[in-house]
Amino acid sequence: MAKLRTRKHKVVLSRSAGGDAGITVMLTILGLFMVLPMVYVIMQAFKPLDELWMYPPRFYVMRPTWSNFRDLFTLMNTSWVPFSRYIFNTLFTSVMGTFGHLFIASMCAYALAKIKFPGHKWIFKTIQTSLMFHSTVTAVTSFILMSAFHMIDTYLAIIIPAWGYTLGLYLMKQFMDTNVSDAVLESARLDGASELRTYWVIAMPMVKPAWLTLIIYSFQTLWNAGSSIYIYSEQLKSFNYAIGQITAGGIKRAGASAAATVLMMMVPILVFVISQSNIIETMGSSGMKD
Amino acid sequence: MSAKKTEYKAVARKDLTYRAWIWKEMKRNWVAYLMILPYVLIFTVFTVAPVVLSIFISFTDFNMLQTPNIVWLENYINLFFADDIFLIAVKNTFIFAVIVGPVSYLMSFLVAWFINELSPRIRAIVTLIFYAPSISGQVYLIWGTLFSADAYGWVNATLLELGFIDTPIAFFQDADYVMPLCIVVALWTSLGTAFLSFIAGLQGIDRAQYEAGAVDGVKNRWQELWYITLPNMRPQLMFGAIMAITGSFGFGGVVTGLCGFPSVDYAAHTIIHHLEDYGSQRYEIGYSSAIAVVLFTIMIASNTVVKKMLSKVGN
Numbered sequence: 001m002a003k004l005r006t007r008k009h010k011v012v013l014s015r016s017a018g019g020d021a022g023i024t025v026m027l028t029i030l031g032l033f034m035v036l037p038m039v040y041v042i043m044q045a046f047k048p049l050d051e052l053w054m055y056p057p058r059f060y061v062m063r064p065t066w067s068n069f070r071d072l073f074t075l076m077n078t079s080w081v082p083f084s085r086y087i088f089n090t091l092f093t094s095v096m097g098t099f100g101h102l103f104i105a106s107m108c109a110y111a112l113a114k115i116k117f118p119g120h121k122w123i124f125k126t127i128q129t130s131l132m133f134h135s136t137v138t139a140v141t142s143f144i145l146m147s148a149f150h151m152i153d154t155y156l157a158i159i160i161p162a163w164g165y166t167l168g169l170y171l172m173k174q175f176m177d178t179n180v181s182d183a184v185l186e187s188a189r190l191d192g193a194s195e196l197r198t199y200w201v202i203a204m205p206m207v208k209p210a211w212l213t214l215i216i217y218s219f220q221t222l223w224n225a226g227s228s229i230y231i232y233s234e235q236l237k238s239f240n241y242a243i244g245q246i247t248a249g250g251i252k253r254a255g256a257s258a259a260a261t262v263l264m265m266m267v268p269i270l271v272f273v274i275s276q277s278n279i280i281e282t283m284g285s286s287g288m289k290d
Numbered sequence: 291m292s293a294k295k296t297e298y299k300a301v302a303r304k305d306l307t308y309r310a311w312i313w314k315e316m317k318r319n320w321v322a323y324l325m326i327l328p329y330v331l332i333f334t335v336f337t338v339a340p341v342v343l344s345i346f347i348s349f350t351d352f353n354m355l356q357t358p359n360i361v362w363l364e365n366y367i368n369l370f371f372a373d374d375i376f377l378i379a380v381k382n383t384f385i386f387a388v389i390v391g392p393v394s395y396l397m398s399f400l401v402a403w404f405i406n407e408l409s410p411r412i413r414a415i416v417t418l419i420f421y422a423p424s425i426s427g428q429v430y431l432i433w434g435t436l437f438s439a440d441a442y443g444w445v446n447a448t449l450l451e452l453g454f455i456d457t458p459i460a461f462f463q464d465a466d467y468v469m470p471l472c473i474v475v476a477l478w479t480s481l482g483t484a485f486l487s488f489i490a491g492l493q494g495i496d497r498a499q500y501e502a503g504a505v506d507g508v509k510n511r512w513q514e515l516w517y518i519t520l521p522n523m524r525p526q527l528m529f530g531a532i533m534a535i536t537g538s539f540g541f542g543g544v545v546t547g548l549c550g551f552p553s554v555d556y557a558a559h560t561i562i563h564h565l566e567d568y569g570s571q572r573y574e575i576g577y578s579s580a581i582a583v584v585l586f587t588i589m590i591a592s593n594t595v596v597k598k599m600l601s602k603v604g605n
Binding site for chain 2: 014015019026030033044057105107118126134137139143144164224229243258265279282286
């Protein structure tokens with residue numbers, strides 16, 4: 001038998017110093033690759049105009065200023081469609097899309113995970129298969145279907161498809177499989193609770209991390225949605241699209257566009273920071289069985 | 291409880307045919323069908339129906355204006371034998387997918403594994419650093435600034451300073467650089483859901499297994515990885531693979547954002563771009579549906595093959 005070192009009655013796993021060093025070096029290199037462009041965006045956002053167009057360019061900002069953010073707000077105020085409208089569009093579609101998705105997908109996930117009705121297996125298999133292709137594949141035909149339903153150029157064109165996101169349903173179903181005990185549900189049913197009641201009152205409070213994850217995923221997707229082929233009217237377009245228009249303004253707006261990028265990325269990053277532990281917990285059951 | 295249930299089923303099946311029994315079960319569980327109805331309806335309309343419809347439309351010359359005619363395989367024949375740009379797109383898509391898919395998969399796993407034994411707080415910070423680019427929307431455009439075509443671009447300025455080049459390189463307008471750069475940027479944004487899934491999977495492995503492994507003669511972390519970690523991670527590895535493959539075939543936004551549309555000499559033109567070109571710009575819906583069907587088939591096929599391969603790992 002191998003000789004084991006122990007500390008506080010726990011086995012100390014063997015870790016070579018060389019391995020530790022190698023891992024640290026690799027992690028540092030990859031980490032720099034990931035973080036430097038992010039740092040550069042922030043640097044750009046705080047550079048005054050003369051530093052943005054300095055030769056040779058400097059990576060770091062020397063005299064940080066808020067002027068780019070001020071420029072951005074001036075640009076926003078002079079736009080043809082008021083910026084508050086773009087913000088409203090994004091918030092409205094994000095909130096409606098997210099809550100509809102949360103409710104509809106979790107109800108379906110509950111039935112698929114916890115009620116053994118004929119067909120539940122192949123319905124889930126079909127939904128799972130759709131994780132295997134990208135939604136751009138169906139964009140053009142979705143357009144045709146939506147125009148048949150008169151949904152083109154309305155908020156519905158963004159909101160309703162969001163209710164059907166697959167990843168959210170998949171994660172919720174997997175999480176319910178492992179984290180909601182059948183015994184508890186069974187006793188609720190024996191006490192005469194209906195399935196709908198069992199789902200809402202018993203199961204849902206047990207899967208808080210999963211619905212938080214669902215909210216965040218759906219919100220992120222909708223928040224980052226740029227121009228959509230389903231929307232023509234300027235006053236229905238998203239905040240991200242409007243920011244993109246400022247960014248597209250070229251050299252003169254380099255500062256404002258960096259400021260806009262920083263503002264846009266802060267939202268999903270902050271949301272993730274707050275909810276990280278819940279998302280990781282949900283991902284614990286994300287694995288695919290076969 | 292469960293014993294009682296099976297008994298009930300067994301009895302029910304004796305006096306009922308299989309079909310009658312299914313019908314009975316369906317009636318007993320009618321609430322379940324009601325509960326899945328809203329989602330399944332939306333899923334059918336916006337995911338299943340578009341796929342089925344694409345297949346049908348791909349055999350026609352539908353263009354949103356005239357009554358469509360059935361042209362059978364003409365669209366597909368044109369795609370593969372008359373459309374040179376499509377063949378470029380197929381080639382580029384495969385180059386992207388073959389590099390970005392596996393590299394991002396490997397990177398996600400390795401980073402998740404590297405940080406697994408760090409303290410929770412540090413692990414959370416490192417997770418954020420690696421995950422942030424994938425959720426920050428258009429932040430990848432910063433690569434356009436870093437690699438900007440004039441001497442004000444940081445990379446060009448540095449190369450000029452060091453004397454490697456005499457004139458600035460127009461990185462994103464130069465067919466030689468477009469592809470490698472887009473691959474790098476795609477990798478930069480690719481540590482997403484699969485990465486989080488790996489982190490969670492690694493955290494979920496019981497420490498007792500490693501201790502038991504040590505008792506049984508596992509000598510170092512590499513053996514631990516091979517004999518304990520990987521077999522435990524199979525479900526996450528499977529899920530991560532699907533996320534990585536689908537992502538690597540489906541990205542086109544990065545290219546459009548950085549190189550414009552179309553990219554110079556179609557150097558980074560992918561099937562997604564070709565699809566958008568014919569579908570949302572030229573409204574040749576029949577032709578674009580054929581493109582969509584080809585892409586759909588490629589995605590499903592590669593996912594299925596990789597799933598088969600992964601299910602053999604550790605068996």
